[in-house]
Amino acid sequence: MPAASAPLFQPYLTEDHRDLQRHVEDVVTAAIAPLAPLMEARGPHTDREVRQIVSETGWLGLLIEPEWGGMDAGHVAKTVVLAGISEVSPAAGAILQASILGAAPIVERGSEEMRRAWLPEIAAGRVWPTIAVTEPETGSHVQGMTTTARRRGRSGFVIEGEKDLIGNAALGDVHCVVARTGKPGAPRSLTAFLVEQHMPGLEVIRRPLNGLHGFGADELRFNQVHVPTSHIIGEIGDGQDIALLSSVVWGRLNLAAVALGIHRSLFEATTRWVSTRPRYAGHLADLEPVRRRVAEIWHRLMTAELVAYHAAYLLDQGQPCDAWLINSKLTAVRAGVRSANDAQQLHGGHAGRIGTPCEQLKRDIDLINAPAGPEDLQLKRLAEQALGPARAEWSVQHAIRRSARRRAPTVTAGPDPAS
Numbered sequence: 001m002p003a004a005s006a007p008l009f010q011p012y013l014t015e016d017h018r019d020l021q022r023h024v025e026d027v028v029t030a031a032i033a034p035l036a037p038l039m040e041a042r043g044p045h046t047d048r049e050v051r052q053i054v055s056e057t058g059w060l061g062l063l064i065e066p067e068w069g070g071m072d073a074g075h076v077a078k079t080v081v082l083a084g085i086s087e088v089s090p091a092a093g094a095i096l097q098a099s100i101l102g103a104a105p106i107v108e109r110g111s112e113e114m115r116r117a118w119l120p121e122i123a124a125g126r127v128w129p130t131i132a133v134t135e136p137e138t139g140s141h142v143q144g145m146t147t148t149a150r151r152r153g154r155s156g157f158v159i160e161g162e163k164d165l166i167g168n169a170a171l172g173d174v175h176c177v178v179a180r181t182g183k184p185g186a187p188r189s190l191t192a193f194l195v196e197q198h199m200p201g202l203e204v205i206r207r208p209l210n211g212l213h214g215f216g217a218d219e220l221r222f223n224q225v226h227v228p229t230s231h232i233i234g235e236i237g238d239g240q241d242i243a244l245l246s247s248v249v250w251g252r253l254n255l256a257a258v259a260l261g262i263h264r265s266l267f268e269a270t271t272r273w274v275s276t277r278p279r280y281a282g283h284l285a286d287l288e289p290v291r292r293r294v295a296e297i298w299h300r301l302m303t304a305e306l307v308a309y310h311a312a313y314l315l316d317q318g319q320p321c322d323a324w325l326i327n328s329k330l331t332a333v334r335a336g337v338r339s340a341n342d343a344q345q346l347h348g349g350h351a352g353r354i355g356t357p358c359e360q361l362k363r364d365i366d367l368i369n370a371p372a373g374p375e376d377l378q379l380k381r382l383a384e385q386a387l388g389p390a391r392a393e394w395s396v397q398h399a400i401r402r403s404a405r406r407r408a409p410t411v412t413a414g415p416d417p418a419s
């Protein structure tokens, strides 16, 4: 085996992780690889076959505790799964990551009743959740959001407004929606709610992306959607914390893993290309400048893999690691985008042919920058870690709640949320 084909992150993997890795390879080879070119050829659409395939594996429950039917396999395991899928189909990786992330608010802050009602359904793949924070005007400025949730008597809240770029908006069954319940600028003025796809007044508006064909990040419009108080996630006023905790602890690494898969695929496609494309008496791979660019791609891939697995490992160990989580996404996306540029150079004019791996992967990696915060926002957060002002360590809050839940008495999965 050439050195470049060997996994670089072995020290972080246990025997269970290796078993999972083999299982991922089997599922990807048997079910996702044959689907990937069809998804790509169809262009922007919402693919439901990936949902079916992944639901059967139980991977939607990778981070859900066993008492709710999940695997509780941890973030290293999740990275193995998302990177393995994304190497063959970045869109399939994006579909799974968006709904793993969608479960974060319920896992992290849902009441016992809410977790009992929803997590078994999610772990079994019968219910796919999403997280809906971003708005058309305010984007990453979460505190500026204008979607409102107004109290309607004692029975619940009425949500009015719009969310945009919501991963799996059309595929999801339930959305974890953050909305304004207090005055703009006031502390604790945002609250998170579960909004079910069938609730009257909820509309999905398709807004196609230029890549990740098969994955959709669409608009959700809330026209006076009535939500019962049982659907509040955590407490009134917890919305901003829930959005940030989900994004930092779950989202950054999810996206890093998808970027790793794309990056590895770019590396493989490029080494194949330069090793087989004739030039003079040999191949492109014999030319020194070409070799140098391939070395640069591999160097970035190795670095990105190490950072992501290190961050996931620290998180699984319950260590404070916000800076590593931020760094994992920053490094994976930056490295992947730069390698896509090198791959484009090495493919010459052929990189512009629609449907070639290089063209597709370049489009796809570009789309991984914004979700869970674009590069400039990651740098802003890293600067805060280095220079202040001090912020809550979300990884610590995650670890504290997780160990508290593990100490709590075991409970059994309850009835179907629809009943």
Ligand SMILES: Cc1cc2nc3c(=O)[nH]c(=O)nc-3n(C[C@H](O)[C@H](O)[C@H](O)COP(=O)(O)OP(=O)(O)OC[C@H]3O[C@@H](n4cnc5c(N)ncnc54)[C@H](O)[C@@H]3O)c2cc1C
Pocket (backbone or CB within 6 Å): 098, 130, 131, 132, 133, 134, 135, 136, 138, 139, 140, 141, 164, 165, 166, 167, 168, 217, 367, 368, 370, 371, 372, 373, 374, 375, 376, 377, 380
């Ligand atoms: C494929 C994909 C999937 C997504 N999935 C989801 C999802 O599931 N749920 C969800 O809620 N959202 C999702 N998003 C939305 C994503 O979270 C937002 O795109 C992101 O938060 C940035 O918001 P914005 O695009 O409105 O950019 P803006 O916030 O408008 O920022 C645009 C640019 O302005 C600069 N900028 C803005 N603010 C600052 C600042 N404070 N400091 C420095 N520079 C700044 C940066 O250069 C930034 O890139 C997804 C997006 C994509 C592309």
